[in-house]
Structures are given as C-alpha cells and as structure tokens.
Amino acid sequence: MKVAYWPGCVSRGFTPELHGSMAKVAPLLDIELVELDRACCTGAGVIAEHNQELADTLNARTFALAQEVEDAELMMNICSTCQGAQSECQERLDASASYREHINQTLAGEGLSYERGLTNKNFLWLLVEEIGLAELRSRVVRPLAGLRVGPFYGCYIVRPRKRLGIDEAHPRDEYLHRVIEALGGTVIEYAGMRKCCGFPIITMNKEASLKQAGRHLGDALDAEADCLVTPCPLCHLNLDLQQPLAEDVVGRELQMPVLHLPQLVGLALGLEPKELGMGRHIVRPTSVIDWSTSVVGAAA
Amino acid sequence: MLRGKLNPKIALFGHKLPKRDLDAVRAIYEKVEGRESRYELNLYVTGSDEDTETPEPKSEAGATDEAGAASAQGANGATVPIASGGAEESAGS
Numbered sequence: 001m002k003v004a005y006w007p008g009c010v011s012r013g014f015t016p017e018l019h020g021s022m023a024k025v026a027p028l029l030d031i032e033l034v035e036l037d038r039a040c041c042t043g044a045g046v047i048a049e050h051n052q053e054l055a056d057t058l059n060a061r062t063f064a065l066a067q068e069v070e071d072a073e074l075m076m077n078i079c080s081t082c083q084g085a086q087s088e089c090q091e092r093l094d095a096s097a098s099y100r101e102h103i104n105q106t107l108a109g110e111g112l113s114y115e116r117g118l119t120n121k122n123f124l125w126l127l128v129e130e131i132g133l134a135e136l137r138s139r140v141v142r143p144l145a146g147l148r149v150g151p152f153y154g155c156y157i158v159r160p161r162k163r164l165g166i167d168e169a170h171p172r173d174e175y176l177h178r179v180i181e182a183l184g185g186t187v188i189e190y191a192g193m194r195k196c197c198g199f200p201i202i203t204m205n206k207e208a209s210l211k212q213a214g215r216h217l218g219d220a221l222d223a224e225a226d227c228l229v230t231p232c233p234l235c236h237l238n239l240d241l242q243q244p245l246a247e248d249v250v251g252r253e254l255q256m257p258v259l260h261l262p263q264l265v266g267l268a269l270g271l272e273p274k275e276l277g278m279g280r281h282i283v284r285p286t287s288v289i290d291w292s293t294s295v296v297g298a299a300a
Numbered sequence: 301m302l303r304g305k306l307n308p309k310i311a312l313f314g315h316k317l318p319k320r321d322l323d324a325v326r327a328i329y330e331k332v333e334g335r336e337s338r339y340e341l342n343l344y345v346t347g348s349d350e351d352t353e354t355p356e357p358k359s360e361a362g363a364t365d366e367a368g369a370a371s372a373q374g375a376n377g378a379t380v381p382i383a384s385g386g387a388e389e390s391a392g393s
Contacts (some may be wrong), residue, residue, distance in 0.1 A: 038321045052340045054332040058325065092341045099341045106331055110324050 001073050001130060004066035005033040006086075006120075008078065008079035009041045010233040010265035014241075017277025018233050021262040022078050022123065024276065028139065028269045030130055031076075032067045036062060042085040044234075045156075053103070054093075059089035060103045063120070064112040074119035076126050078262065080232035083122045084156025087163050090120065122157060124231045124261055128175045133182045141270040143184025147289070149264065150188040150225035151176035152216065152239065154232040155196045179261070183268035188225040192216030197235040202242075207249055213238045214250030226289050227257040229264045236260060240282050 007110045011019040026033050039062040049054035063086075066075040093100050094116045094279055104113045120127070127136060157164065173194060177187045198212030217239060220228055230236055238246075240258040246255050247263045262275040278285045285291075317325065 006361060038318060040317060040321070040325045051332060053335075053339060054329065056341075057332055059326050061324070061328065092343060095343055096341055096346070102339065106328055114377075174367065 001030065002034060002069075002071050003076040003126070004069040004072040005035045006066070006075060006077040006079075007035065008077060008082040008233065010081075010237070011078055012292040014223040015233040015236055015260065017280045018078060018236070018260040021260060021266050021271075025262045025266045025269060028266075028271075029127075029143060031032070031126075031131075033076075034213050036065050036069075036075075036100040039065050042082045042089075044081050045085045045088065048085065048088060055085070055101075056092055057106050059116040060087055060093055060100075061107055061110070061112060062086070063090065063118045064107060064114045065071060066120075067115060067118060068112075074121055074126075074130075076121055076123060078123045078231070078260075079152050079234070080122060080157035080230075081234045083120070084164070086120055089273065090118065091163050093185055094096075097127070098202055119282045122231055124157070124175050124179065127174055127179055127265070128172075133178055136169070136179070136265075137182045140183055140268045142266070142268055144180070144268050145184050147185045148188045148224060148226045149180045149185040149259075150190055150220040150223065150228045151180060151193050152220075152228045152232075152235055152258070153194045154230060155200075157231060160192050176231070176261075179230065179265070183264065184199065185264075185268075188220065188223045190219040190223040190225065192219050196281055197232075197238040199234045199238040202238065207254040209238065210242060210246040210249040213242055214246035214252075214254065217243065217246060217254045217256045218250055218252060221254060221256055222267065225256070227259055229259045229261055231261045233260065245281055255283055257281060257283050257289065259280070259285060 007019050007022070011022075023033065040058055042059055043055045043141075045055075047058065063075070066072065073158075077086070093103060093114060097116075100114065100116060107113060128131075153173060153176055158166065161167075161173075164172060180187045192212075192215060195216065196212060197216065198209035202209040211237070228239065232240065236258055239256075243254055243258075244254070258281070260276075263278060266276045267273065273279070273286050273291060
C-alpha cells in the first residue's frame with residue numbers, strides 16, 4: 001500500500017534511528033512511503049495553544065499535501081504526538097465547512113486546499129487495521145520468543161478517546177498489546193503503560209518530569225520486562241535519552257531499553273539490531289538483552 | 301551525539317524545507333499572526349460532534365459536521381460568527 005508519510009520533526013532530528021528503521025521495515029510490509037518533505041512541524045499542540053488558527057492552517061497545509069500524493073491510500077505518521085496534534089486540528093477542520101473554507105483561503109496562494117475526510121493513521125493503527133495482525137504474524141521470520149515487552153502508549157495516542165477514534169470496534173488503546181503478541185513476544189503490563197512519560201513538562205519542572213519517567217521505567221522493571229516499546233519518539237526521549245537522569249531522581253538503577261515500534265517489528269521481520277539503529281540508544285538493548293538466547297537465537 | 305542519537309543540525313534548526321515551502325510557511329505565519337482578532341473554532345461551544353452521526357468516512361478523527369452555524373472565538377473569548385448560514389456538509393462527504 002502507498003501512503004503519504006509523515007515522519008515528524010523529532011524522528012528526523014532527535015531519534016533518527018526511528019526514521020531509519022521505519023524506512024527499513026516498510027518494504028518488508030509492502031508499504032510504499034512517500035515522504036511529505038514539504039510539510040512543516042505539527043506544532044505538537046504548542047502552537048495551537050498560542051494561536052489555534054495558525055496550527056490549524058499549518059496542519060491543513062500538510063493534509064492538503066498528503067491529499068495530493070497520487071494513489072496514496074492514506075496518510076501515515078510514526079509519532080503519537082503528531083497524531084494527537086493533527087487529530088485535534090483535523091477534528092475542527094472536519095467539523096465546520098465555513099471554518100475549513102476560512103483556513104483554505106490562506107492556503108489558496110499555494111494552490112492547496114484541504115478536503116474533509118483525510119485518513120491519518122499512526123503506524124501502530126495501520127499495522128492492525130490495514131495490514132492486519134494475521135498478515136503481520138505470517139511475515140514474522142524471527143518470533144520474539146521469550147522477549148518480555150512492556151507497551152508504553154504515551155498520552156497523545158490514547159486520549160481523548162473519541163477524537164482518536166477509540167471505541168469497541170477500534171480498541172486502539174490495546175493495539176500495542178496485540179502487536180507484541182503477533183510478533184511472538186510476551187506482553188508485560190505495568191502501572192504506567194498508558195500514562196504520560198513526563199516529556200511535556202520537562203522544561204517547566206524537570207524533576208517532576210524525570211520522576212514520572214523513572215517511575216514508569218521502575219514499574220516495568222519490577223514487572224520483569226526486558227524492554228519497553230513505544231509509538232512515540234517524544235516518550236522515547238524522556239524514557240531513553242533522559243534515563244540516566246531519571247535514575248538519579250528516583251534513586252535506583254533502571255537500565256531499561258526502550259524500543260521504537262518499527263524497531264520491534266523489524267526485529268521480528270528479520271532485521272538485525274544494528275540495522276535498526278539500536279546502537280544509538282542511550283540504554284542499548286544489545287547490552288541488556290541477551291540476543292543470542294532470545295530473538296536472534298530463535299532465528300538461527 | 302557520540303552515538304548518533306542526535307542530529308544536531310536537524311535538532312537545532314529543524315528539517316530543512318525547500319525554499320518555496322519555507323516561504324509559504326512564513327507567509328502563513330505572517331498572515332495569521334497579523335490578524336487583528338483571532339478566529340478560534342470552539343467545538344465545545346458549537347457542539348458539533350455530539351448530536352450527529354459519524355460519517356462513514358475516510359476520516360478516522362471521527363469529527364462530524366454540525367447542523368448549525370459554526371462560530372469563532374476571539375482572543376478575548378467573545379464568540380463571533382465566522383460565516384453566516386454555515387450550512388455544513390452532510391455525513392459521508
């Protein structure tokens with residue numbers, strides 16, 4: 001399937017291993033990525049707080065660019081925060097024709113126009129709803145047997161439920177669980193798996209932010225998870241990049257590897273940890289998980 | 301940085317947009333930020349997605365058009381119509 005691909009800013013600048021691993025995984029799932037390299041940042045909710053119309057216009061421009069990608073079935077992102085910010089803007093744009101017209105007047109100078117009804121899915125949603133768990137399972141060449149994986153959803157992809165299309169037919173707040181199982185791993189539940197990682201408050205109250213991250217990591221450690229997996233690069237920043245500082249704040253050693261979702265999928269589809277950029281993590285999965293006896297061993 | 305975790309250039313300056321796109325984004329900022337009063341669609345006020353059916357759509361966001369006129373809320377909180385007779389699209393459009 002062909003998708004208009006929105007990687008987001010963080011995956012390009014702060015977590016390039018996420019952007020890179022998605023590029024490696026896509027062909028293994030027959031996903032053709034057409035990167036929206038003309039689009040700007042979503043504003044991550046910050047611009048919307050400053051000026052709602054500005055955020056809506058910038059995101060409407062991105063949506064319009066996505067709608068111009070020939071034969072694309074939908075728009076796909078790999079960032080939960082982008083999903084949350086974009087869904088918020090799209091909710092308003094889709095709710096009112098007159099508001100949409102007002103926004104489109106600003107885009108008219110570029111010859112762009114957003115038409116109501118774009119489908120914009122995080123890679124996690126696309127895996128379950130478009131590719132399907134059975135198909136995903138059939139493509140696994142290296143089951144994550146013995147790997148105990150803690151899902152970390154973060155905020156933006158699970159709240160608010162209605163805006164994000166979470167209902168009985170689409171239990172998107174369970175999808176990480178299902179994907180981990182489909183890849184052959186064991187789901188490890190812990191208290192913080194759907195809570196905020198703390199990233200949004202890190203510039204305002206660093207200690208509280210690190211305490212949040214440290215608590216979630218500690219909970220996962222207590223539940224005997226081998227690693228966490230997240231669909232959000234901003235969560236990854238707080239849980240991995242800041243993990244040494246979080247250890248200091250909570251006063252315990254954590255050493256919990258945090259994988260991006262495409263990395264976990266890539267492992268099960270046969271890619272090597274190095275190809276997936278795992279050496280770039282602050283807590284390197286390869287130094288914590290004995291790959292010779294887990295997923296790598298299973299493939300041998 | 302030693303591990304290649306960060307790309308300092310992109311992290312500090314952002315993804316480099318082609319010049320025409322950068323100009324277009326800058327023009328959006330100037331136009332919208334330059335308005336004397338701000339337009340803000342407040343869905344809690346207009347209540348658009350509570351009493352209508354979700355369209356079959358393509359849209360996963362689930363928001364639906366409302367039957368009444370949309371409104372915009374200025375920066376001072378005053379709600380003013382942004383369009384008269386805002387007949388909205390029907391579900392499934």
